[in-house]
Amino acid sequence: MVGRLWDVSAKGGCLAVPGARQLRLPARGSLQVHDPTSHERHLLEVELRWITPLSHTTFIGVLFVGGPSPAQTFLASYMRQSWTDVVPRSRLEI
Numbered sequence: 001m002v003g004r005l006w007d008v009s010a011k012g013g014c015l016a017v018p019g020a021r022q023l024r025l026p027a028r029g030s031l032q033v034h035d036p037t038s039h040e041r042h043l044l045e046v047e048l049r050w051i052t053p054l055s056h057t058t059f060i061g062v063l064f065v066g067g068p069s070p071a072q073t074f075l076a077s078y079m080r081q082s083w084t085d086v087v088p089r090s091r092l093e094i
């Protein structure tokens with residue numbers, strides 16, 4: 001199955017896969033990630049945690065359970081803390 005990494009953190013990520021997919025949970029598998037700029041590739045062992053099938057795309061939540069730590073790959077640059085992560089938040093009162 002080919003898809004795109006929609007979101008990533010140190011512990012897991014979300015994949016966007018074309019088409020409506022039906023998968024059984026729990027499931028384990030391998031996720032190959034590829035950086036098209038540097039051509040760096042890594043094989044990560046994952047556990048499927050949730051699935052949201054829509055008409056044209058299926059979102060798949062995965063937990064990293066083996067392989068290299070994503071923080072030690074090209075994915076580290078996508079996990080850097082942003083200014084939005086440290087801005088104090090307040091609750092909107094309605």
